[in-house]
Amino acid sequence: MISRPIITKSVLLSAALFSIGVQAQFKQTPLPYSYNAFPNVIDAETMETHYTKHAAGYVSKLNAAIANTPLEKQSMEAILANISSLSTEIRNNAGGHYNHELYWKMLNAGNPISMSENLKNEIIKEFGSIEGLKSKMAKASADQFGSGWVWLIVSPEKKLLVTSTPNQDNPLMDVVPVRGIPIIGIDVWEHAYYLKYKNKRADYFDAVFNILNWQEISSRFKDALGTNSEEWESLEKFHEVMAATFHPVEKGNYSPLKLRAGELAKRAKELQNSDIPSSQNKTKLKASIQKLIMQTDLLEKRVKAKAKDAELKSLITNTHNIFHEIMGLCKEK
Ligand SMILES: [Fe+2]
Incomplete structure (x- = not known):
């Protein structure tokens, strides 16, 4: 289960965002059946060890790896969608946690159920x-x-x-x-x-x-x-500018960001006025878009004020995190 801490305006405006401590967010869902629910298929010892040792290990290592980082505020879907930029430890343990949570739900301990x-x-x-x-x-x-x-x-x-x-x-x-x-x-x-x-x-x-x-x-x-973030044209347009500004900053090149911060803020506002294609999570998506607008407005303002690169890096990184939060909400069940 995933819980998201509420991000207040004052927090968003703080350059010290990353130092805020948030308690570990990922947890194992209780098994919906007993360890010996499948005596002819999976023995109870395997089921118990699998759940209490292997799967439990993934979630505790994941929580330790993301403690006191911006990842604590992201959904699992957002973390997985951006895993190429994260460590092998996070890749193995975020994957391990997501995969096992899905696996337990795949098994039916009751009478056979037909599909739709x-x-x-x-x-x-x-x-x-x-x-x-x-x-x-x-x-x-x-x-x-x-x-x-x-x-x-x-x-x-x-x-x-x-x-x-x-x-x-x-x-x-x-x-x-x-x-x-x-x-x-x-x-x-x-x-x-x-x-x-x-x-x-x-x-x-x-x-x-x-x-x-x-x-x-x-x-x-x-x-x-019903999940069709790929068809959300305004999000794709925002993504284009996001990628063209954030990734150069990761390599120490701030020029695209300084040139296009205004465009990024404009694209964020266009998102607010666009039709969100999925009926799922509309309330959460609107709240995240609002955060994105505030963040990109602040970024544009700080670029105009010729803020130092370290501050711009912190602001664009946070913008990128909010963008992936939106991508995660599009994929969330
Ligand atoms: Fe496993």
Whole structure:
């Protein structure tokens, strides 16, 4: 679960933003079933160790790695979307936390649940049948060398794709070759199956596929179809200027920022007047856009006042963080 601290105007206007302490924000969701809920598929010892040791480790290391940094204020989706600029430690542990939180929800401890008609039709269209999807995912599981994950994702073009990632990477990260919104995520690390299945990953995969929670997956499919930040033209225009000013600053070149700070502020105001395409999170998005406007106005003012580079760097970095907060809200369930 993610909680966001409220950022007040006075905080936003403070150049000392990064020194503000915020308590660790990421937590494990309680398991929605007991450790021995799947006696024929996953043994209780594996489930308990997986949840209380492996998954618990990822979240505690993630919280330690982001403590007292601006990342504490970002959503998981925003962190993952910008993971290329962060450390390997954050990449492994943010991925580990997101992936496991998804995995627990993939498993259905109750009676079998059927999937939505929409999802079923789309699976049949793309893979021929549910068995066709299962075979494709089983192959991806077998082909994934070493530890990793197998996914069913909704691509930016709204197409269902089977993919896999190594280690704790996932399709929300800006470092993977095939990106999209995960609707199924299956852990194929040995720690997920070794006690019961030893080296027989294919048997584990087959058994887990048969207890998938299709209600949860159908709901994720519906949400993924409704997420269309790519079609938000004003956000794309803001992004163009953001990238062309922020990334040079990271390399010590302040000229583009000094030339285009006014344009950045103008694009932020255009966002406020644009149609937010998704009906989800509109209230939160509007609040974040307001923060973006205040921040870019301040940035423009400080550029005009010929503020020192260190201050401009702090302001553009914070602008970038708010931008990724908006991107994260667009992808959030
Ligand atoms: Fe795992």
